[in-house]
Amino acid sequence: MLKIKTYGGEKIGGCITEISSKNAKVILDYGTNLDDTKQINIEGLTKGKSQYDAVFISHYHLDHIGEISNILDGIPIYIEETTKKLYDVICDFSSRPRIKAKTFKFGEDIQIKDLKVSSYRVDHSAYNSTMFTITDGEEKALYMGDFRDNGYTGHKLIPTIKEIGQVDYLITEGTNIGNNTHILKKEESLVNEFTDICNKYNQVFVMMSASNIDRITTMLKACNKTKHILIQDIYMAHLTSLIYEEDKKNIPNPITFDNVMVYRPRYFRNKKDKKFKEKYLHSFSDKNKSSILYRPFVMNIRTSMLNDLEMFEFKGDILTNACLIYSMWGGYKEKEEMKSFIEKVQNLGITLIEKDIHTSGHASEDVIEKVKELVSPKEIFTIHTESNREKENGNKKYK
Secondary structure, eight states, X not given: OXXXXXXXXXXXXXXXXXXXXXXXXXXXXXXXXXXXXXXXXXXXXXXXXXXXXXXXXXXXXXXXXXXXXXXOTTSOEEEEHHHHHHHHHHHHHHTOOOOOOEEEOTTOEXXXXXXXXXXXXXXXXXXXXEEEEEEOSSOEEEXXXXXXXXXXXXXXXXXXXXXXXXXXXEEEEOTTTTOOSGGGSOGGGHHHHHHHHHXXXXXXXXXXXXXXXXXXXXXXXXXXXXXOEEEEEHHHHHHHHHHHHHHOOOOOOTTTOTTEEEEXXXXXXXXXXXXXXXXXXXXXXXXXXXXXXXXXEEEEEOGGGHHHHHHHHHHSSSOSSEEEEEOSOGGGGGSHHHHHHHHHHHHTTOEEOSSOOOOOSSOOHHHXXXXXXXXXXXXXXXXXXOOSHHHHHTOOOOO
């Protein structure tokens, strides 16, 4: 008999799920709250004497893994093997502490006392995101993590759900419940939108996550249509190259793509950490030439790169016809740091594209309903959502 308890499910990000059986108790995801509030401490997980047998992480987004270093020593942490390596790079570039964790491959079963945990790859804006089934031999729960069907591998979602079959409990995210806006478009549909912008501007800066592999692929497709080069900052370049080296996936990276170049932002060049510089900063020297800035290009950007943009403007002949595209979750635009950055970018003469070019990393309401129909659970836990509709319908239940 499984028991399920969720923490923080009534907001987007920072959700924690506990599943226990007669002999075992595990946690699924332990991340940072997106509203900047402090994550809760749980007796036996982050304080006191250990009462949990394992923690499983679904993907590397900080709202699912960001507080994992607070887990008590002795509680094993499990994470997909390439995800662990990507998170190591994320930690190094953000000065976060790396974590000790056991890794698994998709399809492997992990036995935690009387619980068997199985992993499945699922489409999300984070590479190699994982959903889990957990069973004690009598009942089975499906934990979806963050998922969607509108990315480049989204067509695999329904066949995988059909393979899993009926479960007793479904724990699903509900980010887009009640949301019927443009952000639910297919990732592929963004290619033409990026292409239209590239046809009008020589320098296209994109405010985006450096780890959104689908979006990087979309940008290169647009570049190929307009003869722009794709410039990845050194952080993004290490992430994409790691995926190529680990999985040999044909995603845009500076190792195997001639039209993918590399830029080293001042923020990383000015770091005082010698080990960081030795390990990361001087890679891809053949792809880091000043001449790349004098060709039509598309480049990822972040708020810490304002000094770089000011340098481009100072030189006078780099920003000849430049624009900024916002391609992230809209919530970040409400933060003062982002507002200030966008204002300063416009003051440099860079045109802000009024319409965001973005699609959600989360499932539409219709897809969530399809998953519910296919697995036919006796009880549903809807987390990672701000919608009250599930509560009003009586579908959102907590133990």
